[in-house]
Amino acid sequence: MDNWERRRLLGMLALAAVVPTRVAAAEAGEVLVISTLYSRHRQVPAYDLAALRRLIDAVKPDVLVLDVTPTELRTRKVWPGKVEYTEVIFPYLDAKGLVAYGSEPDEDLFKELTTAGGESYQAFKAQNPAGAKALDALKQSAYQALASRWQSAADVNSDKTDRLVAALREIEEGLVGGNAGPVQQQWDRHHALRLSDAVKAHPGRRVLMLVGMESRYRVLQALQQGGDVRPVESEAWLRRAGL
Template sequence: MRHLLALLLSCCLPLAHAGERPPAEVAVLATLHKLHAEVPAYDDAALKRSIERLAPDVLCIEVSPARYASRGPEANKVEYPAVVYPLIDARGYRVYPMEPAPPRDAGILQPYLAANRAFAEQQPAASKAFQAQTGALYDTLRLYWTSPARVNDAVTDAQMQAKHALQAALVGEGERTGWEAWNGEFLATVARAARENPGKRIVVLVGAEHGYWLRAALAKTPGVRLLDTAALLAADGS
């Protein structure tokens, strides 16, 4: 009887595995917004090559649904009209805008911005020092960023994580809560894209400061197999 039961189980288990949905492959690709023009190794052409190198089926993009629908000029995220939207048209990627729509966006941003205004007004010396430190960090990173792979590597992520840890400690709970909530909106969208596209390749386009947060969260997200973006780009010489 024990042998018969073992045989039955061995026959059933492959069927159970066959019915499981394969995880989506997810690569987080950091972008630099206006700084693409100041980092020669990661200009618009290099960003386009990086997206194509990662071979997405799906793109998760750092704009709201309304801004994606209008595809108008971007004050800061200039890579969208310059690179991302033309690639979407050319390649036919399935697209998921990640920024929240109203009124959810204001519910997150208004307390966050208020906390930062209060910090600048109430602690001007600390605010000025933090701005100087952030400027020095970016001055250094612009020299470090000699390839798209470096923009997406563990060194850059560690610097951004440290920057935001200090920012939250200085500004306080409003900064911490807003940062977590805004990134959480991105994470929820990527998780939905993964559920709706099992086995597909998803590339998440997000500003470089968000990369460390999303990579850490996606590594623990069911239905996601997080890819090493820096390694994939480096393998291509990027």
């Protein structure tokens, strides 16, 4: 290699070091199912609200499927704990003018399910107050432990996180009993069905579902069982994107 070629190679390496890597959007027709943390976004520096915004910007969705009811989507009013909607998702949606769907049950079914589930939790607390207190402590400790290890959005959306969440849900639903398990399962199937509807209505478009962390693993299971929608593997996609 002569001096001119050596200088040219060194110049190219120097340029590569200072030019930032572009994060490509998801490909046309890809479907991503991504967890959100509600108010925990404010307690997890690795996946705070700014990180969520960077994630959505990187995906560049054509269609959004959101963890809200149709009425909440229309009015832009949500349960106060869903801080990511008022601070990130709704502003993004309005700025981009994207098509969006609410994946939670509409008002009648919402009331039916929340009433049935709420009655089971009230009965559990009344009949087993020590168990209810221990369950709350277990969940808080588990999520604090997870958050202490999360270094990125990819960690939050990892198979490891999903497995732990699934185990916690199994313990919780088994302890509470009654309608707790069936209601949550029906709720998560509803998320999956609305995502399938959105994908079918927009063939070839890039669809991003944002759903609470405790629901994501069951949504993915339902989609796998249905077979008509195949989301990309989120953890690997996010790691490739540097997120």
